[in-house]
Amino acid sequence: MTRTYRRLALAALLLALVVVSLGAYVRLSDAGLGCPDWPGCYGQLVGVPDEAHEIHAAEHRFGQPVEAPKAWKEMIHRYAAGLLGLAILALAVLAWRERGRRSPWLEVLLLAVVAGQALLGMLTVTRLLKPVIVTSHLLGGMSTLALLAVLVLRDMATRRAQAKVLPGGLRLLAALALLALFIQIALGGWVSSNYAAAICADFPTCQGSWWPEMDAHHAFTLDRELGATANGALLSGAALTAIHWTHRLFAGLVLVLAGGFGLRLLVRAETRVYGQCLLTALLLQIGLGIANVLLQLPLALAVAHNTGAALLLCATLAATFRVFQRSEARQPYPAAGFTRHFQAVR
Template identity: 35%
Template sequence: MAIACAVLVLAITSLSAFIRLSRAGLGCEPWPQCQAQVLLEAKQGAVTAPGGAVAAARIAHRITAVGALLLVVAMLMTAYASSPPLARQGRLVVALLGLAVFLAVLGRMTADSRLPAVVLGNLLAGLAMFAVSWRLVAATRPAGGATPPDTAWVRLALALLAVQIMLGGLVSAAHAGSSCPGLAGCDLGAASWQAFNPWHEPDPGAAAGAGALLHMAHRAAGILTAIVVGTVGFAAWRRGHRAGALAVGLVVLELAAGAALVARSTPLALALAHNVLAALLLAAVASLLPDRRPPHGG
């Protein structure tokens, strides 16, 4: 059930990203000129029927979310009905249930909101739910004999990943992806600190480079995060943790996806891949945290 839950949560976060990015104009034609018009119509409250792909994604998102919630409730009942109760797994499932309820309430109360804070809430809670699901998968397997990695460094890597994901969410929510059209750098002449404010709704009519500072911060934090996560992953790999090798590989792929996003003017497919890779990377690093299960495995 834990593996099924992780798969469902990854599907939910991916569908949510597709809906969010499509609403932001990614994938419209002719790109990127059409994005400003899409955002302006949305801000003015123009009601437009969603495209077939977006409508299907919304239906799939709701069905998958209900399925995941039912599975979490079933796992919670199983964990505490066992003899003896699976307390450690139960705590992880309780965390999953709390995150699921938070996402459900947030989605219900902010269905039409375009505030970056709402985007961040959905993004961070969804990715946290996937990371906890992956920890639950690890908790159901026998403990390995690999030497535990340094907890402080793993926590630092997780903290940097969280900050980087927040910056990425802000870049997406503030529509700052086109503020730096090239890999060489950004024109900071029209840049505004307002892009860092999650409670400020982006203005579709703002200058093209308004989000340049935010975009550059995301790039700089990405390099720092890649160095730390890559180092932690490589050290864990040498100690026998396969998740360490996975983290190193995912860091390389994530950097490549980020560079390709800029070089190819933010295509929808690459933006979705960037989101999925972030979820997988967060889960891989979270799985490097030392397993504190009792010696008997319960």
């Protein structure tokens, strides 16, 4: 792969991490509806209304006051996401031009995910922060980050010697840890999109109990509006508690699987650095989660918790990619011997 492609893929990966963090910042600072329209803001594709006549016209047209600080947060996020989309489009074009040497379908898939992200971004605004759409948008961002990480890891693997085959049990543990982490990220997105993070202000208990009152039925009904049940009634505190407590309980499973995976990597010389990175990211993420509960969700820590999830995903994905690498294929001994004999006869 060309040097241009490699640099662009790495730049896109870093930009995706920035976009994920900006998205969390916009959501957690209540700026998700800072712009009532899409893709522009109060009818403007560049900037937000700041002159008196622009503000008056925007408020008359959209029927709500212009909050410039929130609007700028949302637009900066959109500009960064747009730039990321262009970078991914360029990657797809470069890969398609070199399709004779390798398949470009991963880049094409990535482009499709980004297109879906744009649609979800629009629906997030037009459907007034409906939780299932907001959570899907977050998962789309994480999926974009993960696919870009795979592109970078794949390119790194092609430029170095094939790695030693690792035990099948380690590969199974890697797959389980990665799956559990993705589910946990989805649960975390559900907590955030339902504003349920502050419902439990103590740790390790919740509301002073190991098993607080919960309403799982309304908590995990997907087709409903923000803060409401499917019937339109106010979403209860018990439902918010169920959302938060489920996320916290599942974090224990992630700790066991991802932690066990990291420890297994740590004892092997060829995977030790992967284990160190994974365990560091895991411990950091757990610490940020506990701090957010005890300090009641300060904005900086809440955004850091989202960024930490992205970093943990990348660390787990890199370790999983390494574990699934295989050494160069070798022929069974009889076949190899037959080949050598045939060449000698010739």
